[in-house]
Amino acid sequence: MINVGILGATGAVGQRFVHLLADHPWFCLHTLTASERSAGKRYADVVNWRLDVPFPESVGDLTISPTTADAVKDCDIVFSALPADVAQGIEEEVAAKGVGVCSNASSHRMDPDVPLVIAEVNPDHLGLIDVQHDRGRDGFIVTNPNCSTIMLTLALEPLRKFGFSSVQVATMQAISGAGFNGVAAMDIYDNVVPFIRNEEEKMATEPRKIMGSFDGSGVEMAPFLVSACCNRVPVIDGHTLSVWVDIDRPLEEVRKAFSEYAAPFSGLPTQPAKSVEYFDQPDRPQPRLDRNRGRGMTVSVGRLREGVRFTALGHNTIRGAAGASVLNAELIYMKKYL
Structure with missing residues (x-):
């Protein structure tokens, strides 16, 4: 078994990591970290479990460690659910001690x-782990993108063969994306908030790196532009995206590309049967109906129209955060980078 740890195990994304790793067939949950005030206490005694799945009793007796590099030195992989400003230094320290870091934070993306x-989109970019080793880092850092970037880029992947130069997207993002205490009730009830700090900037840059070309030493950014408008809406889980792509191909070809898309590998425990699922119904996908497809790891696509225009949807704390990071770690293990 591969010993793994979670940095920041009590927050919204940290709890998702615990949920996904508690009974993982490859990974043994070894270390949980949180704030100094929680250190030394049982996980069950300090976590305010707020997910829509039962608390995994198997991890309740794990003792919380402080969030330091020394606390996770006996792990093979550490999953980071830390805020970006905290993650920056800690992740570098952990990697310097020879531990692999799979990070949901934006610090090193x-x-x-x-x-x-x-x-499913750019597994070859894991070759940058070798670049990190060549530059003297004993461990490594691998990041997953922003939650909305994941939904957008995975929905674009079946269309990559057609080529495109411009992507426009309007997001309707769930409140869980801001964490348990991120949006005050009086701000989001009966409301849409047309601003999410730094979100549009991430969506403009991250897809171009993910879909860029890896030459063995670095990544050349993909030659398309992304224009994003990001909104917070009163949905608990599930980010919905309206997407416009400048593809000049018959709509039936685009529909076929979505319908026939398959991941370039199989057999990973967190991998869904369908990474992208296409709907012909005019009113799908919808967060309440479709966010948990593929155990929350499937991105649903539908409402395809001339333009090319379509709607994409995914579970923001599973596919858009913890689940994406766990899937990356499984791929890293499969490719023998540990």
Whole structure:
């Protein structure tokens, strides 16, 4: 078994990591970290479990460690659910001690030698792990993208063969994307908030790195532009995206590309049967009906129209966060980078 740890195990994304790793067939949940005030206490005694799945009793007796590099030195992989400002230094320290870091934080996503990975889209970018080793880092850092970037880029992947130069997207993002205490009730009830800090900037840059070309030493950004408008809406889980892509191909070809898309690998425990699922119904996908497809790992696509225009949807804390990171770690293990 591969010993794994979670940095920041009590927050919204940290709890998702615990949920996904508690009974994982390959990974043994070894270390959980949280704030100093929680250190030394049982996980069950400090976590305010707020997910829509039962608390995994098997991890309740794990003792919380402080969030330091030394606390996770006996792990093979550490999953980071830390805020970006905290993650920056800690992740570098952990990697320097020879531990692999699979991070959901934004701190290192655009570092030239750090792969920004959606497992089905750019598995070859994991070659940047070798670049990190060549530059003296004993471990490594691998990041997954912003939650909305994941939904957008995975929905674009079946269309990559057609080529495109411009992508426009309007997001309707769930409140869980801001964390348990991220949006005050009086701000989101009966409302849409047309601003999410730094979100549009991430969506403009991250897809271009993910879909860029890896030449063995670095990534050349993909030659398309993304224009994004990001909104917070009163939905608990599930980000919905309206997407416009400048593809000049018959709609039936685009529909076939979505319908026939398959991941370039199989057999990973967190991998869904369908990474992208296409709907012909005019009113799908919808968050309440479709966010949990593929155990929350499937991106649903529908409402395809001339233009090319379509709607995409995914579960933001599973596919868009913890699940994406766990899938990356499984791919890293399969490719023998540990």
